[in-house]
Amino acid sequence: MAARYIEIKKSIQDDILSHRYQLGEKIPSERELAVQYGVTRVTLQKAMHILEQEGFIERIHGKGMYVTKVIEDNVYMLNSGTGDSILGFSREFGQQAKITSQLVQHEQIQVPQWVAQQLEMQPEQRVHFIRRIRLIDGVPVLVEDSWINSDVIETIPGSVLEHGSLYEYIEKYTGKKIKFYNSVIEGDLFNEELAALLSISEGLPMLKVSGVTKLEDGKAFNFSCSYNRADKFKIKNSWVGK
């Protein structure tokens, strides 16, 4: 049973995405919506603040709430700090395009020093190292490397890496929700190795996103690093100043 404000947020998000509320249109006031959904204003506000932060609406003091005029784009958006999940490629894009994965490498290794630091592990412990290529409609667009604490997940079925969502599997396997922390975005150029994996030229621009993933109990279990073709991806960064 999800929290009420999450349900309300999703309900209104649906109303926006399905154009029941038109772009730029004023939506009902907090007090009206609170009555509609049978909650207090405080609860309704929690939902609306999330919608604002994710860029669906604008809240203007004294005037009301308006559906944001959205500009469509011909590149794929990596949602960063917004949307229901940065948690896995397939969840984000599964609905708008045909996503496939190609497993390049999967082995258990002793944890590299810099990974051990990120995951708060001891040097003798082991991690899964996983390298996958993601394809949109058959075109390879990014390489993703993951280091996953073997103590959290002993075995990872090949079928999950090839066709499923790793994060979904982990949430089911552990029974815990996932949190992202401190992800970092960098720009760089594709080197020979990565370019070869994507069948592109060395020296093309890349967006690199790396970060630690934790379980809701605070346990860090994954360090991941994705190398994205900069001509295929933008990162949306909806944010509202204070």
Add this chain to the structure above:
Amino acid sequence: MAARYIEIKKSIQDDILSHRYQLGEKIPSERELAVQYGVTRVTLQKAMHILEQEGFIERIHGKGMYVTKVIEDNVYMLNSGTGDSILGFSREFGQQAKITSQLVQHEQIQVPQWVAQQLEMQPEQRVHFIRRIRLIDGVPVLVEDSWINSDVIETIPGSVLEHGSLYEYIEKYTGKKIKFYNSVIEGDLFNEELAALLSISEGLPMLKVSGVTKLEDGKAFNFSCSYNRADKFKIKNSWVGK
């Protein structure tokens, strides 16, 4: 008079930055802090949720709140969706390094079509076009282009562009706070023109950040686009999944 939860947030942030709360240390419970600050838990939670989102603390259900172990970096961080402001380069970096600006161009022009769209302007209206170079300790690190609706700000003193914060000036001039919306991060390569401005080689990697700035009454007044040397900047993206 700022809101109480903003004051509390800043107070605890100071306690963390000054190491009165050590890295990784557990901080007092919500109920304790609420008493300390003389507010209810709801108000205190608003402060703590912001600190969590900005990456200062981790909140773990049933256990408590902990100061995040921070990894220091030898590159400059552009805060994106976090910190007190993405609002202007000088505010972000003024304390850790010597920031200077170099005004390359400033003229009033008829609003270009794509800018008019972003700022909801008519084709015959005018904008300030401003191109500045930013230097850290004397080294040029980024180019920033801004298009500012002339109806919002008629004149912009040269001294502001050379030495001050444009956003601070606008907040003072209009008497309104500033909001950012829908900023987008892209990766690209420096072309000849931009590379020349920074005295670097063409083809080096770049992080491009663009977005619209609005006043708190919803009025869009500025479209800006910054071209950052990818070897000098990372973008921190503190975020907590739901």
Add this chain to the structure above:
DNA sequence: TAGTGGTCTAGACCACCTG
């Protein structure tokens, strides 16, 4: 003046973690 979002109170109950 009426309506809107922004903030805050003083409680309550639940879900989770640890001893």
Add this chain to the structure above:
DNA sequence: AGGTGGTCTAGACCACTAG
């Protein structure tokens, strides 16, 4: 069992926008 964060109620007053 006791402490922690997560959610929610039913109010209240303030600040801002509009006609």
